[in-house]
Amino acid sequence: MSAAATSPKEPSVPRSGAGVRLCGLLAEFRDPDALREAARRVRAAGFSRWDCHSPFPIHGIDDAIGIRLTKLPIVVFFFGLMGCLTALLLQWWTNAAKPADYPMVPTFLQGYGFLISGKPFWSFQANIPVIFELTVLFSALCAGIGMLVANNLPWFSNPLFNSERFRRVTNDAFFIRVDSTDSKFHLQQTQGFLASLGAIAVERIEDTIPTPAETRLPGGLVKTGIVLACLGLIPLAFIAVARSNKSSSPRIHLIQDMDNQEKFKAQAAHPLFKDKRAMREPIAGAIARGDLREDDRFYRGYKMGVDPKTNQPAPVYFETFPAQVPVNEAFVQRGQQRFNIYCSPCHGVDGSGRGMVNQRALELGGGWVQAADLRDADRRSRPVGQLFNTITSGVRTMPPYGDQIGETDRWAIVAYVRALQKAEGAAIEELPEKERSALRKR
Numbered sequence: 001m002s003a004a005a006t007s008p009k010e011p012s013v014p015r016s017g018a019g020v021r022l023c024g025l026l027a028e029f030r031d032p033d034a035l036r037e038a039a040r041r042v043r044a045a046g047f048s049r050w051d052c053h054s055p056f057p058i059h060g061i062d063d064a065i066g067i068r069l070t071k072l073p074i075v076v077f078f079f080g081l082m083g084c085l086t087a088l089l090l091q092w093w094t095n096a097a098k099p100a101d102y103p104m105v106p107t108f109l110q111g112y113g114f115l116i117s118g119k120p121f122w123s124f125q126a127n128i129p130v131i132f133e134l135t136v137l138f139s140a141l142c143a144g145i146g147m148l149v150a151n152n153l154p155w156f157s158n159p160l161f162n163s164e165r166f167r168r169v170t171n172d173a174f175f176i177r178v179d180s181t182d183s184k185f186h187l188q189q190t191q192g193f194l195a196s197l198g199a200i201a202v203e204r205i206e207d208t209i210p211t212p213a214e215t216r217l218p219g220g221l222v223k224t225g226i227v228l229a230c231l232g233l234i235p236l237a238f239i240a241v242a243r244s245n246k247s248s249s250p251r252i253h254l255i256q257d258m259d260n261q262e263k264f265k266a267q268a269a270h271p272l273f274k275d276k277r278a279m280r281e282p283i284a285g286a287i288a289r290g291d292l293r294e295d296d297r298f299y300r301g302y303k304m305g306v307d308p309k310t311n312q313p314a315p316v317y318f319e320t321f322p323a324q325v326p327v328n329e330a331f332v333q334r335g336q337q338r339f340n341i342y343c344s345p346c347h348g349v350d351g352s353g354r355g356m357v358n359q360r361a362l363e364l365g366g367g368w369v370q371a372a373d374l375r376d377a378d379r380r381s382r383p384v385g386q387l388f389n390t391i392t393s394g395v396r397t398m399p400p401y402g403d404q405i406g407e408t409d410r411w412a413i414v415a416y417v418r419a420l421q422k423a424e425g426a427a428i429e430e431l432p433e434k435e436r437s438a439l440r441k442r
């Protein structure tokens with residue numbers, strides 16, 4: 001080890017600042033083995049603020065430096081847990097918490113408590129996707145930001161880059177750096193110590209101390225920042241104005257689809273026609289496709305008449321099935337199948353009104369009306385035309401099914417409702433002979 005090699009070389013620090021300060025010492029070693037051995041001894045000497053730099057990973061260097069496992073996974077775990085709980089709470093609050101239960105909470109912070117199709121307010125399974133997403137989001141953000149914080153990043157300049165020698169660290173040179181902030185650091189002694197480890201060179205790492213003028217942000221940057229910050233407030237100002245104002249003009253319509261087209265509005269004027277109206281009279285005698293529904297008995301189940309008591313116009317329901325539908329066994333079976341699909345959720349397969357949706361909705365409360373028992377005296381007394389019209393147009397709280405079930409199927413359902421009514425308390429004489437003898441045998 002020659003004296004020239006160990007005497008610290010003056011680093012080539014740019015001298016524009018208010019002076020230089022010592023940041024630490026940099027020792028170069030010949031090869032990975034020398035570096036690893038030196039690292040072991042630096043560690044044994046009790047230094048704590050130091051590191052090794054090499055062009056490639058070196059086996060056993062972690063042990064030599066004494067690198068411990070990062071604690072980041074533990075932090076990430078707790079952040080993931082927090083995301084999971086946030087998602088649970090958010091969904092519970094918006095779906096399951098009914099506003100009436102928490103009157104102290106301001107309205108805009110309250111949940112909804114909507115009853116949708118008799119489904120439960122709080123269903124853990126349905127909430128799993130959001131729970132999963134928020135858990136991943138929180139953990140990922142924590143891991144990313146935590147890694148930066150733990151590594152003191154971002155760090156825009158490192159005094160090591162002032163060293164000419166250090167440039168070779170990505171190529172073929174091996175270094176140990178000891179920071180001057182280490183409690184064991186002493187310039188001469190540490191220098192001697194590093195040299196004694198077999199370093200081929202030890203040099204001081206220095207940094208310029210910037211003058212106050214140099215630490216100031218460039219004026220242009222500051223001004224640009226202020227301007228950008230002000231511009232950034234403009235959207236917020238627009239939102240604030242919009243929230244506190246009323247407007248009769250339509251909202252800004254970004255996605256047009258085909259909402260606004262060139263067309264003539266009903267009742268608008270138009271010079272093309274003699275009568276100056278854009279709207280045309282239907283051609284006399286023409287019927288739009290699907291509009292010919294003259295047969296009241298088949299399409300409506302009633303015709304308009306007059307209520308004898310009030311002398312007001314009122315529907316008169318037909319008592320018999322229309323001629324278009326054959327009321328036979330196959331027809332009633334079709335009705336049964338349709339009934340089980342469309343009606344049984346509320347009215348039950350037996351027509352008693354105890355369908356699954358009905359039972360669940362009653363249990364949850366929320367203003368549900370008990371579905372009618374289709375076999376009671378009232379419903380038995382309804383003419384078939386009225387039952388048909390109930391399916392077509394709904395009644396009170398029961399929704400209409402005219403758009404979902406065609407006329408023939410609606411009549412089939414009516415026939416099956418009649419069969420259900422008959423099934424309750426029918427006399428044995430009313431059964432066909434075949435069934436009667438089968439029953440007698442039992």
Ligand code: HEC
Pocket residue numbers: 339342343344345346347357369370371372374379382387390391395396397398399401413417
């Ligand atoms: C979403 C649940 C629901 C479904 C599905 C449903 N109903 Fe109803 N239905 C009701 C409720 C509720 C009532 C009682 C309405 C009231 O009294 O306000 C009712 C009443 C009735 C009544 C009695 C009307 C009257 O005159 O008093 C008939 C008949 C009826 N439903 C037939 C049917 C048929 C047939 C179907 C299948 C096409 C059907 N309902 C499907 C909920 C339902």
